[in-house]
Amino acid sequence: MGCCASAPSAGRPAAAGQTAPPPASLLSIVVSTSSFRSARSSFRSASTAGESERDVAASPRASLAARLRRSFMSGRLRRPDQPKDEGAAVEALRRELVRRGALEDDATAWHGGAQPIGAVLRRFLRARKGEVAAAADMFERQVEWRRSLGDGGVDSIERWFDFPEKASVRELYPAGYFRTCKQGRPVYCERLGRVDIEALAKVCSVDRLVLYHVLEYEFLMRHHLPELQARLPEEKRWEVSSTQTVTILDLAGLHFGNLKKSKGMALDYFRRVKDIDSDCYPEMLGRLLVINAPFAFRAIWSLLRPMVPRETLSKVSIHGTDFEKALHSLVSPADLPPSLGGSDESLELGTCLSDEYHAETHLCADEESADAASQSPTGTDDDDTQPVPPRSLGRRATKMVVKVGSMLASPVAAPAAQAAFVRGIVEHGAQHDI
Known part of the structure; x- marks a missing residue:
């Protein structure tokens, strides 16, 4: 029987005067099959590792809609109302907010007049990938929230909220700012393992x-932030990267038994x-370092990584007890407590x-570091980072999460809750980015 494309179809004799080709050898079939399987395996590995977005987009399994969605998310395609220039987009957003009544026409500042509008x-605008209409919707929700919070709104929270x-809360929930x-x-640092x-x-209640x-x-x-900006050269003030923060989540002492004790309060x-x-403080994360992470935490996080956009992953790093080198590359030891090296x-x-x-109180103790910060770039903008839309876990990965959670974590918490706990902690540190 014919086993390759050049062989006559089954049941059809060779034409008169035409010699039928010899049957394909078993060795050639095995080699061809092996090469196909090897190529398929290599393609799947590259797709899984995210090494070649072009290969993934070219996959016959990727629908046209999915490829278009990726293009819109990455900025390669733009909506008709989405300006290419960021300055023009900011002005377009301002005009749209004025038209909707969410912003006064002569407004020049926000946050009590402390930051330029x-x-x-x-x-x-960056939080919504440059889409003016989506950014306007987001800003409108923020305005409504600021007006409705508490007894007098967010703008007067310093006057009406007494704590x-x-x-007692700081003793039971150790968290606060170091320097810069x-x-x-x-x-900013939170010692979640000590809570x-x-x-x-x-x-204290969750509301308070x-x-x-x-x-x-x-x-x-x-x-x-206004104080820090005033110390920068005027041409570098209020760049997005200079207004972002470095967050440290210290998990030393954390275990999944805390999930049972919290009775849902933590999540x-x-x-x-x-x-x-x-919704209200977007694009504020510069870097997130999770340190002293237990093995179970790191194992479950490794399975949750496919759900996180690549631009966020570039800001997040998870470390065990070997965190000092990574931390000290960002923050001088003179500006850290002994427990963090x-x-x-x-x-x-x-x-x-x-x-x-x-x-x-909140500036670098090392004057040379402070001077260098004012003279050097204040960070890396994400203009060149192509965001990738979040991907949900498949059934196989979900089963792995459950299995790892069952094997590694405390039996008092269900595996699904453990996964939610891990994601909740990272979301808490990453704030708006996940």
Whole structure:
């Protein structure tokens, strides 16, 4: 029987005067099949590793709609109302917000007059990949939230929100700002492994914790960032990268048993804060370092990585106990506590911006680092990074998450909840980006 394309079809005799080709040898069939399987395996490996987006897009399995969606997400194709120039897009967004009544025509600043309106609009525009209409919708939701929060809105939160339990909360939930990184960006740290969930629930509700988070964020936007910008050369002020933060999540002591103790409080807080940050304080993450991560955490995170956009992954790094080299490449040891390989014991708990604000408290201890930050680029913009739309886990990967969670984590928490806990922690640190 014919086994290759040149062989006559089964049941059809060779034409008169034509000699039928010899049957293909078994060896050639095996070699051809092996080559095909090898090529297919190589293609799948490259696709899985994300090494060749072009190969993935050219795959016959990729639908036209999926390829177009990737093109829109990466900026290769633009909507008719999406300006190519970012400055023109910012102006288009301003005019659209004025038309909708979400912004006064003569508005020049935001966050209580502390930040130029152009810098704020640029963050919203980048959060929506340059699409003016989507950015306008996002800004409108933020305006409504700022007006409706609490008793007097976000703009007056410093006056109406009193937080007498702050000292107790900081002891049970160690979190605060260090100084600045080597590029002059604020450094924020949370010691999630030291959080006493049961005691914290008795001292403070999730609602008040969220308000405290907003208060600290507003102090960052109104006081700390403007002070840091004033120390930069005028031509470098209010660039997106210079207004972003470095976040450290220290998981030393964390275990999945905390999930049971929190009775949903931790995930509820993480989700609510993440929603606020993503809608109202976009494009604020410069780098996220998760340190002292348990093996189970790293194993589950490795399976959740396919769900995270590539541009976010470039900002996030997960480390075990071998974190000092990566951390010290960003932050000078002089600006870190001894528990993080630093030399300043006064920074063990960090500081609160909502305490009496003194800019010198939050600047680099090393004057050379501070001077270098003012003279050098303040970070790497993401203009050249092509975002990739999030991908959901397939059935096989989902089963692996469940299996790894069952084998490695504490039995008190269901594997699905463990995966949600891991993603919730990273989302909390990455804020708006995941």
